[in-house]
Amino acid sequence: MAEESTGVAAIASGRLSRKVLAGLALAVALASLGFLFVFIETYRHELGSERGNASNQVNRLLQVSLENAMLKRDLPGLEDIISRLGQQPGITGVLILNPAREVRFASDKSKLATKLSFSDLGCANCAEAGLRSLERSTQLVTLDGGEEVLRSVNPIPNRQPCETCHGAVSKSPINGVLIVDHEAHGIHAAAMRAAAAMSGAGLLVLLAGLGTVWLFMKRKVLTPIMALDEASRALAAGDLRSRVAVDQADTDELAALCRNFNGMADRIERGVQEAREQEAFLKTLIDTVPDAVRVLDEDYTVVMANQAYARQSGAELSTLVGVPCYLAHGRSERCPPTLEICPFHAITEDCTPIKYIHEHVRANNGPIQVEATAARLSVERNGRRRTLIIEVIRDFEQQIRLSHEQRLSEIGQLAAGVAHEIYNPLTSVRLGLRAIQRRTISHSALDQEASDYLAMIDGEIDKCISVTKRLLDLSQVPSAKLQLVSLSTIIPEVVALLRFEAETHGIAVDVDFGGEDLRVLATDAELRMLVLNLVQNAFHAMSKGGRLTITGQYEADTIVVRFADTGVGIEPDVLPRIFEPFFSRRADGVSGTGLGLTISKAIASRYKIHIDVASSPGKGTTFKLAFPRPECHDSIA
Numbered sequence: 290m291a292e293e294s295t296g297v298a299a300i301a302s303g304r305l306s307r308k309v310l311a312g313l314a315l316a317v318a319l320a321s322l323g324f325l326f327v328f329i330e331t332y333r334h335e336l337g338s339e340r341g342n343a344s345n346q347v348n349r350l351l352q353v354s355l356e357n358a359m360l361k362r363d364l365p366g367l368e369d370i371i372s373r374l375g376q377q378p379g380i381t382g383v384l385i386l387n388p389a390r391e392v393r394f395a396s397d398k399s400k401l402a403t404k405l406s407f408s409d410l411g412c413a414n415c416a417e418a419g420l421r422s423l424e425r426s427t428q429l430v431t432l433d434g435g436e437e438v439l440r441s442v443n444p445i446p447n448r449q450p451c452e453t454c455h456g457a458v459s460k461s462p463i464n465g466v467l468i469v470d471h472e473a474h475g476i477h478a479a480a481m482r483a484a485a486a487m488s489g490a491g492l493l494v495l496l497a498g499l500g501t502v503w504l505f506m507k508r509k510v511l512t513p514i515m516a517l518d519e520a521s522r523a524l525a526a527g528d529l530r531s532r533v534a535v536d537q538a539d540t541d542e543l544a545a546l547c548r549n550f551n552g553m554a555d556r557i558e559r560g561v562q563e564a565r566e567q568e569a570f571l572k573t574l575i576d577t578v579p580d581a582v583r584v585l586d587e588d589y590t591v592v593m594a595n596q597a598y599a600r601q602s603g604a605e606l607s608t609l610v611g612v613p614c615y616l617a618h619g620r621s622e623r624c625p626p627t628l629e630i631c632p633f634h635a636i637t638e639d640c641t642p643i644k645y646i647h648e649h650v651r652a653n654n655g656p657i658q659v660e661a662t663a664a665r666l667s668v669e670r671n672g673r674r675r676t677l678i679i680e681v682i683r684d685f686e687q688q689i690r691l692s693h694e695q696r697l698s699e700i701g702q703l704a705a706g707v708a709h710e711i712y713n714p715l716t717s718v719r720l721g722l723r724a725i726q727r728r729t730i731s732h733s734a735l736d737q738e739a740s741d742y743l744a745m746i747d748g749e750i751d752k753c754i755s756v757t758k759r760l761l762d763l764s765q766v767p768s769a770k771l772q773l774v775s776l777s778t779i780i781p782e783v784v785a786l787l788r789f790e791a792e793t794h795g796i797a798v799d800v801d802f803g804g805e806d807l808r809v810l811a812t813d814a815e816l817r818m819l820v821l822n823l824v825q826n827a828f829h830a831m832s833k834g835g836r837l838t839i840t841g842q843y844e845a846d847t848i849v850v851r852f853a854d855t856g857v858g859i860e861p862d863v864l865p866r867i868f869e870p871f872f873s874r875r876a877d878g879v880s881g882t883g884l885g886l887t888i889s890k891a892i893a894s895r896y897k898i899h900i901d902v903a904s905s906p907g908k909g910t911t912f913k914l915a916f917p918r919p920e921c922h923d924s925i926a
Contacts, residue, residue, distance in 0.1 A: 314499060371396050374469070381438055384468040385445075388461060410442050410466065423463065430470075438470040513543040517550060529558040581659075581682040585614050587633070587675060589623060601659075601684050603652040619650035632663035632678045640665045649682075658869070659684055711753065719750045773919060774816050776807040776841055776850060783820045784839070787828065795834030798824075802841040807848050809916040811896045819892045822885040823852045823912055830856025830910060846918055847899075853911040859904040867902065 367385075375383045375396020385394040390410070392403045409430070412423050423444045430440040445465045516533045523531035532554060533547040575582055581598035583591050591614050599606040602617065615624050626634040630645040642664040649657045659682045666677045722743060784791075784798050791798055809816075827837045835855040842849060859867065868890040893900050897917055904910040 318495070368394055379472050380469060381436075381472055382468075382470040384466075384470075386466040386468065388463055388465065390466070393465070405468075410468075411440070412442075423466065432470075438472065441469045441471065443467040443469070509541070510543065513547055517543075517547055520550065520554070524554055524557070529554070529561055578681075581684070583609075583614070583680050583682070585632075585678040585680065587677070589614050589633070592677070598682065601651075601657070601682065602649070603655075617649045618647065632661075632665070632680065633676075636663065636665045636678070657684060715750055715753050719747065722747055722750065770812075771810045772812055773808050774811050774813050776809060776816075776848070776916075777802050777805065779813070779817055780820050780839060780841075780850075783817055784824060786821075787824055790828060791837075794828060794832060796828055796831050797836045798839070799836065800839045805842065807841045807843075807850070807916075808919060809848055809896075810919050815892050815895070819889050819898075819914075822889045823914075826885055826912075827852055827854035827856065827910070830854055830858070835909075843918075844915075848916040848918060850914045850916070851911055852914075853909065855909040858906040858908055858910055859902075860906055864902065864904060 371383045371385065371394050374380060380396075382400070383394075383396040384392050384400065384405075386405060387393050390405050390407075392400050392405070395401050410423060411426050411428050411430070423442070425443050427439065427441045429437055431437050443466065444463050445467055447461050447464045513533070513535075520531045520533045532551050535544055535547045535551070575593070575595045576597075578595055579597060581601045582595045583598050584593040586592045591610050591612055594606060594609050596606060599609060602609055613623075615622065618624060618629070624631055629647070630643070632643065632645075635643050635645070642662055644660065644662045646658065646660050649659050651657055661683075662681045664679050666679055668675055668677060725743065781800055784800060788798075790796075824837065824839075831837070831854055837855075838851075838853045840851050840853075868886050890900065892898075893914070899915040901913040901915070902910065903913070
C-alpha cells in the first residue's frame with residue numbers, strides 16, 4: 290500500500306513538473322517569438338532605410354548625369370546610361386517617367402510607354418495634387434510578378450535651363466521621375482541571417498532562463514509540494530508518523546503550509562492514539578465483566594461483545610460480532626415479538642431496563658437457558674442518532690454451579706463446625722472409655738453386663754465418628770482432576786447420612802448392587818451431591834412414607850443406577866420442566882429452591898451421565914443414571 294501511494298505521488302508530481310516546465314517553456318517561447326518578430330521587422334526596416342539612403346546618394350549623382358544629358362539633348366547617351374545602370378549588380382531596373390507618369394526611358398525596353406500608378410510611386414496623396422506632392426522616397430514594392438524590390442523614387446525638378454522644353458517652373462515644377470529598383474532579397478537574407486543569429490542567442494538565453502527558473506521552481510515549489518503530497522498520502526494510508534521535512538530558515542508560504550500540515554498531523558496522531566487507548570480501555574473493561582455482554586444495533590446486528598459472551602456461546606468472538614442477534618436463538622430470521630421477548634419492542638419510551646429468560650444455542654448446537662437484562666441506549670454516531678440495546682446475559686448453568694459451590698461451601702463450613710464441636714469431643718470420650726475398659730479388664734472390677742454396656746457405648750461412638758467423616762467427605766471442594774470413585778461406597782454413605790430423615794417419614798431404603806463394585810470416573814464431592822439431591826427428591830415425594838430402591842448394575846458399556854420411589858409421581862405436563870432452574874413442585878407442600886434437580890442435571894452433564902425419568906402419577910418415579918464405564922470414558926474438557 291505504501292509503495293502504491295509512493296508511486297501515485299511520484300506520477301502526480303511528475304505530471305505537475307511537466308505542466309510547470311511546459312508552461313514556462315510556452316510562455317518564454319511566445320515572448321521570444323514576439324521579440325524576434327519585432328526585431329526582424331525593425332531590423333528589416335532599418336536595413337531598408339540604410340539601403341535607401343545609399344540608393345538616394347547614388348540617385349542624386351545619377352540624376353545630375355541625366356540632367357546634363359537631357360540639357361545637351363544627348364538622348365542616346367541618356368539611354369546608354371540607363372541601360373548600363375540597369376545592368377549593375379543589385380539593380381533590377383531603371384525607369385524615367387514624364388510628368389504624365391509614362392515610361393520614356395527604361396533599362397527594360399518592354400516597359401517603355403507603360404504608365405505607372407500613383408501607388409507604384411508610393412504616393413497615395415498624389416491622386417489629387419498630382420506630381421507636385423511627390424517626394425523622394427525609398428520603400429519595398431512587390432511587382433506584378435511577385436518579385437519584391439527596394440524602389441527608390443526621385444522626382445526630377447524643373448529648372449530654369451529646362452523651361453525651354455518643359456515650360457515655366459511655376460506651371461511644371463516636375464520634369465519627370467527617376468525610378469531605380471534594387472534587389473530586396475539581399476535585405477531579406479541579411480535580415481534572416483541576423484534573425485538566425487538572434488534566434489540562436491535567444492535560444493541559449495531561453496534554455497539558460499528555463500534551466501534557472503526550473504531549478505528555482507523545483508527547489509522552492511515542486512519539491513515542497515511533492516513532499517507534502519507524499520506525506521498526505523501516507524497519512525491517509527494510516528502512517529500517522531508521516532511528516533514533511535521543512536528547513537527552519539524557510540519563511541515562505543509553502544514552508545508555512547508544510548509546518549501547518551505537520552501540526553495537523555501531530556494533532557491527528559494524538560487524537561487517534563487517544564481514541565485507540567480509550568477503545569482499548571473500554572474493550573478491556575467490558576471483557577473483565579464476568580457476565581456475557583453484547584451490544585445490538587437497531588438493525589438487529591451485534592456490534593460489540595465481550596469474551597464472556599464468546600465463552601458462553603462456545604465460539605470465537607470474531608464470528609459473533611457483525612452477525613444478526615437472532616442467530617444466537619438458532620433462528621434464521623427475526624424473532625416474532627409476539628412469541629419471544631424482543632428488547633427492541635419490549636423496552637418502553639422511558640427506557641426502563643427489562644429482564645427476561647431466553648434459550649440460546651451454543652456453537653455445538655447445544656441449548657442453554659439464559660437470563661438477560663436489557664437496556665436501551667441512544668447515541669450519536671456518524672452524524673445521526675442511533676438506538677442501541679445493551680444486553681447482560683447470565684447463564685443459568687453458571688448460576689447453578691455457583692449456587693452449588695456456595696452450597697458445598699456452606700456444608701463444608703457446617704462439617705468443619707461438626708468436626709470441631711463433635712469429632713474432637715467424641716475422640717476424647719473414646720480415649721477415656723477405652724482407658725476405663727483397660728482398667729476394668731485388668732482389675733475385673735466390673736461384671737459382664739457393665740462390660741457389654743461399655744462395648745456398646747464404644748460402638749455408638751464409632752458410628753458418630755463415621756457420620757462426621759461422611760459429612761467431611763461431602764463438604765470437600767470438587768477437584769478439577771477426575772478420580773475413580775466407587776458408587777458402591779458413596780451411595781450407602783449418603784443414604785446413611787439421611788437415615789434419620791427416612792426413619793422420621795417412615796421411608797425404607799434398599800440398596801442393592803448385586804455384590805458388584807461399581808466404579809466410575811468423577812469427583813467424589815460432586816457425585817455425593819448428585820446422589821444426595823436424588824435421594825432427597827425421592828424423600829420429598831414420599832412425605833407419608835414409602836420405599837426407595839436403589840439398584841446398580843453393568844449394562845453393555847454403561848453402569849446403570851436406578852432410584853425408584855413409591856411416591857406420588859409427577860404429572861405429565863410437569864415432567865418436562867423438572868430440570869428447569871427455580872421450578873419447584875414438592876409433594877410435601879414445602880416451598881423449595883427449585884435448584885436440586887437442576888444441579889443434578891448440571892453435574893450429570895459435566896461427567897457425561899445420561900439421566901432418564903419415568904413417572905406414573907400415584908405410583909412413583911424412577912430416575913435412571915447411565916454412567917460411562919471408566920475404560921470407555923472420554924476426557925472431560
